[in-house]
Amino acid sequence: MASTLVRAALSQPVDHTPVWFMRQAGRSLPEYRELRKDNAMLEACRTPDLVTEITLQPVRRHGVDAAIFFSDIVVPLQAAGVDVVIEPGVGPVIAHPVRTRADLDRLPELEPEALADIAESVTRIVAELGETPLIGFAGAPFTVASYLIEGGPSRNHEKTKAMMLGDPGLFSAILAELGRMSATFIDVQLSAGARAFQLFDSWAGYLSPQDYRASVLPHSQAVFAALGHHEVPSFHFGVQTGELLAPMSEAGSTVMGVDFRVDLADATARVQPGQALQGNLDPAMLFAPWEVLRPRVEQIVRAGLDHPGGHVFNLGHGVLPATDPAVPGLVVEEVHRVSREILAERAAQAPSGEQAPGAAGTDARR
Ligand code: CP3
Numbered sequence: 001m002a003s004t005l006v007r008a009a010l011s012q013p014v015d016h017t018p019v020w021f022m023r024q025a026g027r028s029l030p031e032y033r034e035l036r037k038d039n040a041m042l043e044a045c046r047t048p049d050l051v052t053e054i055t056l057q058p059v060r061r062h063g064v065d066a067a068i069f070f071s072d073i074v075v076p077l078q079a080a081g082v083d084v085v086i087e088p089g090v091g092p093v094i095a096h097p098v099r100t101r102a103d104l105d106r107l108p109e110l111e112p113e114a115l116a117d118i119a120e121s122v123t124r125i126v127a128e129l130g131e132t133p134l135i136g137f138a139g140a141p142f143t144v145a146s147y148l149i150e151g152g153p154s155r156n157h158e159k160t161k162a163m164m165l166g167d168p169g170l171f172s173a174i175l176a177e178l179g180r181m182s183a184t185f186i187d188v189q190l191s192a193g194a195r196a197f198q199l200f201d202s203w204a205g206y207l208s209p210q211d212y213r214a215s216v217l218p219h220s221q222a223v224f225a226a227l228g229h230h231e232v233p234s235f236h237f238g239v240q241t242g243e244l245l246a247p248m249s250e251a252g253s254t255v256m257g258v259d260f261r262v263d264l265a266d267a268t269a270r271v272q273p274g275q276a277l278q279g280n281l282d283p284a285m286l287f288a289p290w291e292v293l294r295p296r297v298e299q300i301v302r303a304g305l306d307h308p309g310g311h312v313f314n315l316g317h318g319v320l321p322a323t324d325p326a327v328p329g330l331v332v333e334e335v336h337r338v339s340r341e342i343l344a345e346r347a348a349q350a351p352s353g354e355q356a357p358g359a360a361g362t363d364a365r366r
Contacts, residue, residue, distance in 0.1 A: 003133045005066045006195055008310035009233030009255045011276045017301055017311055017339035018065035019332050020135065022237070023318025024058035025070045029325050031057050041086040042078055045071045051121040056128055062329040066133050066196070067125065069189060071118070073139025073200060074147060076185040079118075080110040082148075090153060097151035099159070104174055110181045112188055119192040126193035133196060135235070136189030138182035140201035141175040141219040143238075148174065157206050164215050175219040183226040190230045198235035198257070199223055204248065205240030205259070213247045224252030235278055239317050245270040260316020264303035276310035283315045286327045297331055301338045305346075 001007075005018040026032055032054055036044055044050045054070040074084050074092040083095035098104055125134055142160075147153070149160045164171045186197045201220060204212060224234060236248055237257025249256045249271040256271045258264060258279035267277055281300055285293055297313075304311025313335045319328065 003065070003131060003195065005133050005135075005312060006233055008312050009196055009235065009276055009278075011254070011274055011310040014310070015340065015343065016336045017304055017313050019313035019335045020064045020066040020068060021058070021062070021315050021319050021328055022068070024062065024064060024068060024328065025054050026319065027321035028319050028323040028328075029057055029061065031061075041072065041088070042075065042084070045075050046078075046117050048117055048121040048124055052124045052128065055121075055125050055134070058328070059129065059132060061325065063332050064328075065332075066135050067129055068135045068198070069122065069125070069137060069194065071137070073137075073144055073202075075118070076110050076115075076138065076181040077144070077148070079114040079185075080181065081108040084147075092147045093152040094148055097159075098148045098174060099163070101170055101173075104170065104177065107177060110184050112184055115185065115188045118185070119188050122189050122192035122194055134189075134194045136186050136194035136197040137200060138185045138197070138223075139178075140199045140204065140216075140223065140236075140238075141179040141182065142207070142216045143201050143203045144178045144182065145171075145174050146203050148178070157203060161206075161211075164211065168215065171215060172219075175216070176222070179219045179223045180226075183223050186223075186227055187230075190227065190232060194232075196233040196235065197227065198237060199251070199253065201236065201238040201241075201248070204238040204244055207244070209243055209247055212244050217247055217251060220248075220251040228252070233276075235312075237278065242266075249275055255310070255312060257314070258316065264300060264307060264311075268307050271309075274309050276312065277304060277307050278312040278314050280314065280316040281331070283317055283320050283323070286315075286320070286323045286331070290330070293327075293331070294334060297334045298338050301335055302342060305339065305342055 004014045007014045008018050035050060051070050055067050058064060059067045078084050085093055087093050098107060146157050146160045149163060234253040235255045235257055236251050236253035239259055241248055241259050242262040245267055255276040255278050258267045258277055260280045260282040264277060264280060285296055
């Protein structure tokens with residue numbers, strides 16, 4: 001039988017709510033900081049020994065229901081030959097930003113052979129994980145385009161938006177190319193054994209629904225469509241996307257990631273019928289006292305079980321670097337405990353022969 005994470009992400013019955021955390025691998029873990037102290041970020045991402053170990057660290061420590069592949073959204077660009085570095089405390093910096101048709105023509109193609117190390121890392125991770133699924137990922141075309149056009153992290157994304165509105169043909173050609181790269185990056189991960197994938201559109205929340213729908217959504221749809229033949233669950237997420245949940249939910253993912261600024265019950269009304277939800281504990285809540293944090297966790301578990309599709313518990317964005325590394329594991333235990341309890345209560349209340357809302361069958365309740 002498929003793993004709990006895969007089943008929930010396909011809105012199939014489960015016996016507990018599965019949980020993983022965006023940015024679960026990384027600076028919040030002392031064992032990560034120790035491994036990374038002699039390696040630049042992108043070098044680490046291309047070294048299978050390191051990728052394997054770093055991906056497994058949070059699974060061992062927190063007992064999460066899935067691993068997320070340790071890499072970065074700019075790895076496909078780097079693999080294609082783009083001059084990019086990740087500066088600590090800053091983010092991805094691109095030596096030659098793409099702002100004209102000639103710049104785009106110089107952008108190299110990404111051949112799957114350039115990702116042989118990625119396939120090797122995934123193969124090794126999957127072998128070590130056993131039953132626990134690995135989630136692959138890539139950046140969505142708009143978010144990667146923002147780095148490529150701005151040349152680095154941007155507060156307002158003004159060069160990106162100026163091109164989107166002033167030269168829509170060029171903007172669309174760039175997003176189409178980046179979408180193909182992201183699909184190739186994910187395809188390599190799925191072919192090597194990843195069981196699901198997430199498309200991160202981290203900066204989509206900077207767009208109005210009108211501009212998102214006209215200039216970005218078709219390119220995200222193309223990525224999900226290109227990967228449809230793998231028939232695996234897929235997640236789509238962006239920060240501050242409450243107002244974009246409806247159009248983003250049309251991109252084609254089986255699960256819609258929800259930012260912490262939206263109540264899960266409100267998200268239900270905005271996504272596609274039957275689509276699963278992921279989220280959405282505020283990452284800063286992990287700094288709150290347990291007596292405050294615990295009921296918040298329960299609240300989200302309950303809201304997820306009330307949603308008519310599946311629910312995957314996660315934060316509403318990534319684990320913050322200063323998070324106490326003991327806390328995510330407590331949240332995992334609580335999500336598992338509370339969801340099992342609620343599902344058992346609902347099953348006991350359901351008249352025999354009928355299923356409680358959100359439950360299906362006696363041994364496989366959701
Ligand atoms: O655990 C995981 O989630 C898997 C690993 C992962 C990383 N980056 C590792 C990383 C994932 C899924 C990403 C995706 C990513 N990278 C996104 C989308 C997700 C999101 O957070 O919205 C974005 C926007 C990037 C670009 C990027 N890479 C930024 C903004 C930064 C932070 C720069 C800094 O130092 O503050 C990075 C670097 C990065 N990627 C780190 C990690 C663990 C930190 C680098 C380090 O440890 O030195």
